[in-house]
Amino acid sequence: MTENNYVIRPIQQDDNPKIAAAIRSVLIEVGVPKVGTAYADKALDEMFETFNKSTSQYFVLECNGKILGGAGVAQLDNYDGPICELQKMYFKPEGRGKGLGSKMMKMCLEQAKTFGFEQCYIETMPYMENARKLYRKVGFNYIDAPMGDTGHYSCTVWMLKNI
DSSP, X not given: OOGGGEEEEEOOGXXXXXXXXXXXXXXXXXXXXXXXSGGGOGGGGOHHHHTOSTTOEEEEEEETTEEEEEEEEEEOTTOOSSEEEEEEXXXXXXXXXXXXXXHHHHXXXXXXXXXXXXXXXXXXXXXXXXXXXXXXXXXXXXXSSOOSOOSOTTOOEEEEEEO
């Protein structure tokens, strides 16, 4: 597969089962707990509907008709202020190591800025080293405590970036 085969595009309703399956497979692969993480989110099966709002957007990574992952931005749950959350950014192995994560994140952050957000928050797991490396590379910094209330109590690494 060449870079030309990969497309990053807004989610469509018929992508729902494909992106849910892709995300769950990545979460199982990396050993994420099934409770207190994105794995248990009701939204995972309704991604199009969840992000079909005026200040949220979800993008999928597609290659030759196959959904390999995605990422989105939305208002940080249970938080007042212009802070969004980078949500559900996961790629299957065949989508990794090609610079697509950086491209996806850039698209998400640019979209967040157009929505009027000033900062972006993310939660992750301490052992997801490659993800944390990518977040640091694009300017996310570690913070000492969670923000808002995402319900992801098993995620113990929190980061924030000005956008």
